[in-house]
Amino acid sequence: MQKTYQYPEYAYRQSDEQRLGQPQDHAVVVIGAGPVGLTMGLDLAERGTPVVVLDDNNSVSIGSRAVCYAKRTLEVWDRLGVAAPLVARGVSWKVGKVFHRDDLAYRFDLLPEPQHKLPAMINLQQYHLEERLVEACDAHPRVDLRWKHKLLALEHDDAGVRLTVETPDGVFQMHTRYLIACDGASSDVRRMMGLEFQGQAFQDRFLIADVVIQPKAGAPDPGALAQSRGATLQRLDAEPERWFWFDPPFHPGQSVLLHKQADQVWRIDFQLGWQADPVEEKRPERVIPRIRAMLGEDVAFELEWVSVYQFACRRMDHFRHGRVLFAGDSAHQVSPFGARGANTGVQDVDNLAWKLAAVLRGEAPDALLDSYDAERVQAADDNLGHSTRATDFITPKSATSRLLRDAVLELARDCAFARPLVNSGRLSTPTPYVGSALNSAEEDLFAAPTAAPGWGAPDAPLRHAGGAGWLVDLLGRGFVLLHFGPASEALRRALQDLTPAVQLLQVGPTPDDRPGGGAWLDDCEGLLAQRYGAAAGTAYLVRPDRVVAARWREAEPARVRAALDRALARA
Secondary structure, eight states: OOOSOOOOOOOOOOOHHHHHTOOOEEEEEEEOOSHHHHHHHHHHHHTTOOEEEEOSSSSOOSSOOOOEEEHHHHHHHHHTTOHHHHHHHSEEEOEEEEEETTEEEEEEESOOSOOOSSOSEEEOOHHHHHHHHHHHHHHOTTEEEESSOEEEEEEEETTEEEEEEEETTEEEEEEEEEEEEOOOTTOHHHHHTTOOEEEEEOSOOEEEEEEEEOOOTTOOOOSSTTTOHHHHHHHHHHSOOEEEEESOTTSTTSEEEEEEOGGGEEEEEEEOOTTSOHHHHTSHHHHHHHHHHHHOTTOOEEEEEEEEEOOEEEEESOSEETTEEEOGGGTEEOOSTTSOHHHHHHHHHHHHHHHHHHHHTTSSOTTHHHHHHHHHHHHHHHHHHHHHHHHHHHSOSSHHHHHHHHHHHHHHTTOGGGGGGOOSOOOOOOOOOTTOTTSOOOOSOOSOGGGSTTSBOOOOEEEETTEEEEGGGGSSSSEEEEEESOOOHHHHHHHHTOSSOEEEEEEOSOGGGOOSSSEEEEOTTSHHHHHHTOOTTOEEEEOTTSBEEEEESSOOHHHHHHHHHHHTTOO
């Protein structure tokens, strides 16, 4: 059925240890070459850690699957050198609209604050994403990506993990100090270790239809969707948005979601109800009339991919089990409303990779990996809560719940207080690690709560080394001390003696007044100081995952040293 994409087939290659029958001692092995596993391999490699990635398949995922990638996720891929082609090929958007029947009930903007390097969200089929990540892994000297390698069994102890792996040439053994399971919701690693999910599966079914649409040119711009669906698609083609309907006339009593993707492919999700037959509903003679009722007779389309799914909101009790760590869908599952699947998986990577690299380099104790479990379990619970509330709003469990929901939708058109109650899937945003053991307690007052310890460091435009740039480009590779105004000589000397190294970034003043030592940034539009609530002397210690570890109105060397120790679980 696929019309716009040809699936690649990657070559199986026999490894040296397989050919010689002598298992090597690997630092890290990743199971699963989906978006999370490939990102994990690339991130670890960028941080200096050699990594082997195993996958039992030899191509990218079938169908568009995950399609929405948020700004925070794009920032991770930008640091890894793969975001630019994804943004160029994907569909950037930030506005979402929610309709009740044919009337607009609610509008939201994912990035109301201007001046960020990357867009709020892009839509791009998962196979395009995976293909680009595979290219980056293949080009990296520290990533060993092995296709047609199926994990058969594992044994783990305090020294590492022994793997039994099957390939087209037979079975062989591997050994790794750490194993990272990125092998999806049906994780073989989780099954082999006898671990389970806790949570709930929702008794509803949804139809995904990827449709190639070429709207007719020159159609009038309508005042309402009902006047001309073809013209509305033409408008959405020029200014992409996320559109969600409750109880639309073309699919009464249910919900529908519409997204534009690359290559003129549009994602349409139809709620079907629990009684729907998943096999019957995938038949073209069932799918095509639904789409035609939605788009109208004036829109020509072709089916690209069709799937029926049931979703769940659940997670493992813990994401760390000795030297085996779980990330992405192998650790947690959420409903698709809110684009939290791939995005939260990549944020798992962002949290884990720097910590594991620090442990392997001897810069931090093994206990630092416990903070991955604590912080990402907290994030998973946050996402599960958002996802469950969205699902309950979209699929009411009783007549009373439906009446309440419909009343909220009616009120939202005219009453601002009702709009925050409308929930068609709160779009993915990073969870702040409030209360993390890695955060340093604050002793000073700040007016920027969203840049507090545990929060992601906000981006802002700046000038650096004579050219325009972004703060996000200077964060994410190691620890950074962002200092507003010149740092003292004692602080500059202290930073040079720290392990690991802490890069000093100083903001302002004018070039003629800048003392030597450390890089200098020009807050060209004043947004850096505004977003950090900063004055002269203010300093932020930022972790390698761009999360604020500590902040002060005056950064004394002893305070910075103690905060670094705490952020590395050395305190």
